[in-house]
Amino acid sequence: MNDNFKAILRKRHITSYRLAKDTGIPYTTIYELTTGKKDINKKPLEEIIRIAAVLQTSIDNIRNPIHVMDKRSGKYRNVRYTWSYDGVMLLHVIYKEKNKTIKTDLQMTHIDDIQIYIAVTELIIDNYLNEITEEEKNQRIQEKLRCMSIIS
Numbered sequence: 001m002n003d004n005f006k007a008i009l010r011k012r013h014i015t016s017y018r019l020a021k022d023t024g025i026p027y028t029t030i031y032e033l034t035t036g037k038k039d040i041n042k043k044p045l046e047e048i049i050r051i052a053a054v055l056q057t058s059i060d061n062i063r064n065p066i067h068v069m070d071k072r073s074g075k076y077r078n079v080r081y082t083w084s085y086d087g088v089m090l091l092h093v094i095y096k097e098k099n100k101t102i103k104t105d106l107q108m109t110h111i112d113d114i115q116i117y118i119a120v121t122e123l124i125i126d127n128y129l130n131e132i133t134e135e136e137k138n139q140r141i142q143e144k145l146r147c148m149s150i151i152s
Contacts, residue, residue, distance in 0.1 A: 048062065048063065
């Protein structure tokens with residue numbers, strides 16, 4: 001946790017003590033951030049801004065990635081879906097009582113990425129529905145062939 005923050009500290013050769021002194025943030029708070037005991041994303045914005053200013057970087061560079069689609073759900077073309085993050089982004093879809101989890105390599109972490117996720121969600125679901133349609137069509141063909149072999 002806090003890998004971006006710790007990497008910038010190392011790169012700038014700034015100790016926890018020096019950062020505490022320069023930001024006015026208690027040393028114990030900085031220490032907890034550098035050891036990963038506390039999540040930098042859960043610190044007050046004022047503290048994150050002070051840290052970023054001393055490190056001469058943006059707050060986005062020191063925060064942990066936030067997966068903006070995690071736990072986001074909706075419905076598209078009668079398919080219910082939910083995104084989750086478990087090391088990778090997973091799309092859970094439910095259609096006609098069938099559940100499927102689709103693993104993706106998406107790592108979008110900015111609020112601007114939501115529109116992209118919506119478009120990607122729709123594409124994935126469209127592909128999933130095409131797969132199901134093909135499976136159902138193949139099952140109907142197989143069923144007809146079985147019936148024909150019984151009759152013959």
